Amino acid sequence: MEQKEVKFSLVFRDMWQSAGKYVPRVDQLVKVAPAIIEMGCFARVETNGGGFEQVNLLFGENPNKAVREWTKPFHEAGIQTHMLDRALNGLRMSPVPADVRKLFYKVKKAQGTDITRTFCGLNDVRNIIPSIGYAHDAGMISQCCLCITYSPIHTVEYYLDMAKKLIDAGCDEICIKDMAGIGRPVFLGKLVAGIKKIKDITIQYHSHAGPGFNMASILEVCKAGCDYVDVGMDPLSWGTGHADVISVQAMLKDAGFKVPEINMQAYMKVRSLIQEFMDDFLGLYISPKNRLMNSLLIGPGLPGGMMGSLMADLDTNLESINKYKAKRNLPFMTQDELLIKLFDEVAYVWPRVGYPCLVTPFSQYVKNLAMMNVIQLEKGKERWGMIADDIWDMILGKAGQLPGKLAPEIVEKAEREGRKFFTGNPQDNYPDQLEKYRQMMWEKKWETGQDDEELFEYAMHPAQYEAYKSGKAKADFLEDVKKRREAKEEVHMANDQTKVLTVDVNGQAYRVTVAFGDVNPSKLSAQNQPAAAAPAAQAPAGEGKEVLSPLEGKFFLTKSAQETPVKVGDKVNKGDVICYVEAMKTYNAIRAEFSGTITAICANSGDSVSEDDVLMKIL
């Protein structure tokens, strides 16, 4: 019998982004490309997409240059390059006008990306299908995703139905995007076999290692006919990353598949370059927790990469809950009790908001809703007291159709608050903008660039592009790297480069550590001084009714530079958003409860506020 062939794709972009915030700089990418090629085992490499372009702008570097230089060596070696795109959201986290989406594919193809992998976190094919046409118009291979989650409605039949729609719409390939790694192996095998029955279409399996299923899933999907498997490599494989190519190759080879050999000399070369990049600056943004596997989130179905921020949220909210309990002489809650309640509440919340796939940002939404509910319930209040605007948009259908049905309690709440459901095509809410950006560039005397690539970057990431052009992005980035490096060096110094003396000062004994080396003393002092006193100049509290913070978090007057903050003396109408309290990365809009004039703003943007703290006064 002829051996079934399985090919590998190194998801180099995702390897970095599932470990930390940044991807390597273009000089680093160009350095590592030849060694990746030398490994001899990759038919494809994920070069860009997702947050890649935005990250380049955050570096203060031109993503167009990066993509062109980084894809070039792979082309010359006959290796296909692919990128991730978020369908309606393009390369950002919010919807993108259709004309910008079209230009996106033209630009990326011209820059050297062969395949676009399109996904919608709600699995709404209306968001995905236009991308097939855009990709084809640009000459790209269109690979469409089934985002895998695990729920009673996400059955094999559900996914086969979705695959059929995408295949009928003309996509070239299907990606099984198991982004939380919670797809069950046998389930995924059935799914791949089912798709192959619909059509003998190329299938690529993408997974993350976190909960531990993915090696078994890889074996099952390959047995069912999967053609390409996404892999990672040391020291960024496993944990929240991907299965290591060494393990995948060995497993499949033993199972009788035709798989390429790995040039281990080259593997070790790539490995040490990755380490070199991490030692340079990328490691400063990688949490060691992301190198760990984690099964705890399988129950609630949340992605493993969320564990770090979830535990941080838990600590903050536990403090707030226990403050409440202390006041009332109630027994304290432990972190584990809160964690169990949170998991149980996720199980309550998720079906009721229509089972969105548990992938960014929807996984955060579900987790935040559950956390808010738990806090409210612990404090003797009702569920659903606090739903952020972004979450409402998802609930109301503005991001696409939810896979499941909303619970009556949610529908009633929406109606009670006068919120309108949207059943149209989400794209229709976002009219074309390209000419607006072209005009703005003309006014600023900025070039639109080769293949209009500069115009594209500006229209896709306006704020970041402006920060890139002004040099602010680079300055901010370098400053942040410097700060993190110093913080690390201080620890290092404290551990290794200190000498300790015992010194008697006016009769009191001190252990005195003398630090030699290139540490800035003022820096070290600042680090070790008591927490800075609260900013002195708060706006004086005037007359009027108090606007109270409904939750613990950080106070902000606006959530982006585009908004204009309110100021004392401003007239506001009932329902106007007057400020935000950010908690768990969500900006909760605070609205005026009646019309009037702001007489006082009682906190500074960025201040931490507790529940029931006075934020403003309105008269």
Add this chain to the structure above:
Amino acid sequence: MEQKEVKFSLVFRDMWQSAGKYVPRVDQLVKVAPAIIEMGCFARVETNGGGFEQVNLLFGENPNKAVREWTKPFHEAGIQTHMLDRALNGLRMSPVPADVRKLFYKVKKAQGTDITRTFCGLNDVRNIIPSIGYAHDAGMISQCCLCITYSPIHTVEYYLDMAKKLIDAGCDEICIKDMAGIGRPVFLGKLVAGIKKIKDITIQYHSHAGPGFNMASILEVCKAGCDYVDVGMDPLSWGTGHADVISVQAMLKDAGFKVPEINMQAYMKVRSLIQEFMDDFLGLYISPKNRLMNSLLIGPGLPGGMMGSLMADLDTNLESINKYKAKRNLPFMTQDELLIKLFDEVAYVWPRVGYPCLVTPFSQYVKNLAMMNVIQLEKGKERWGMIADDIWDMILGKAGQLPGKLAPEIVEKAEREGRKFFTGNPQDNYPDQLEKYRQMMWEKKWETGQDDEELFEYAMHPAQYEAYKSGKAKADFLEDVKKRREAKEEVHMANDQTKVLTVDVNGQAYRVTVAFGDVNPSKLSAQNQPAAAAPAAQAPAGEGKEVLSPLEGKFFLTKSAQETPVKVGDKVNKGDVICYVEAMKTYNAIRAEFSGTITAICANSGDSVSEDDVLMKIL
């Protein structure tokens, strides 16, 4: 169709020992047992065996008390307990007389262990089969292991042949002991199916997560009819540990197996107790590296748990190699180059020493041989220049029959050095000793204990038992815990509890960190002082011929307290072992090259020595 049932065993003992050195104390074990029972998903628990009893002695605690108290609640709950035993080596790392082995099973059964899992690292059934009879005589269930490794001779047929021998010899169950986790999933599925064809015998699959194969392996062996799967749990699952029960349960449930539900409330309770024990003292012995998955060792076939010590060895030896190269103006070697050479050399060495299973101690032997060869070759010398006595014992057949054939170059070397091959039953080299120990206890007025359990512990671990009885074990343990805790606190203090001043001392500026809190200044000073000067009082170098160190390592006059160290003035004969140089955990015996009198000992036990350093002089 009736669902095939799969049951779970929590390998609580191995969870700790594959993460670090110690297992919990008896008070901790007794505390966690009810919550483990409450989880409701375990048919079995691995309570003891392996290093468990020895670790208890190292604590200065009585292992007999620990095993009795810890197995009791499981019995009452109808959960079977099992233990690991090393066949010929019993519960230690060196061969055990037959009478002590027999008593071992009687004692452990009386203490409440139901199942003994017997393995031989060489898969020599002559070492295993007697244990079946001993276990049955004691009323225990005898589970015999196939130690899984990956080589051209370790075929499915090889293992089926071994399984047949064990089944014919009357074992009750078979354990597929995939201790490095490098068994390939499809291979293991074929193996289990094959065993079930020989006899419908109970099969338990034991694996480690390290290289990433094990979830796929669990699925394959269960499809082939495996009855029990060993699992771990958070925060000690994955990494060098085991698959988490949450993931295994979810995967198998989806695959159609009948599996028990997990009480997640109880899971969280056990989880926080494990964390509590780690925070108490156990975490002081757990390397964070052991929490990581690692695929790099799949190529050479070494177990993942070896990575930490391997990288440490690499650093030391790289320094030595580059010192050599510096002297000769040769280009330096990088760590990666050395690592690749080491892996390639393992691939050269392993077949030539007869493919012992890559499990402790044989994995260390193979790695050490390869490392020595690489060093010798880099320095322009021959392979096999330095083979430690323990390794010779394995090569000569004293530990059992090697699975593969020795290479002619090894056989010739053995003959050239007059070393005798041993083809008999290894047990025959170790005559009964129980009466000797009974006599010693009588002389010391020590009780032999209930069911002779004290006699057993003494005969199994003589040195550790004496240290336990004298109180030295407990004192040493507490001192070590204290030292580690202080080291950790110092880092903590340096990070968090310091204030920095800038101080001008006689015109020179110092950054001075003042540390408050309960840190012992002398301790801190000692920690931070320059490396202590070499001990002043070295024996003066006398006349005579120099005995040179053949390698870099640590000098020791003896390798155990039982040996008597040589001293200046001693007469030695050619070939006598006069001292050791320890490198990579192996004590390399240094022998006198001619007969004479020791006139000088030029290093202190524990000193680091370089290659060609003078160790002694003999006249």
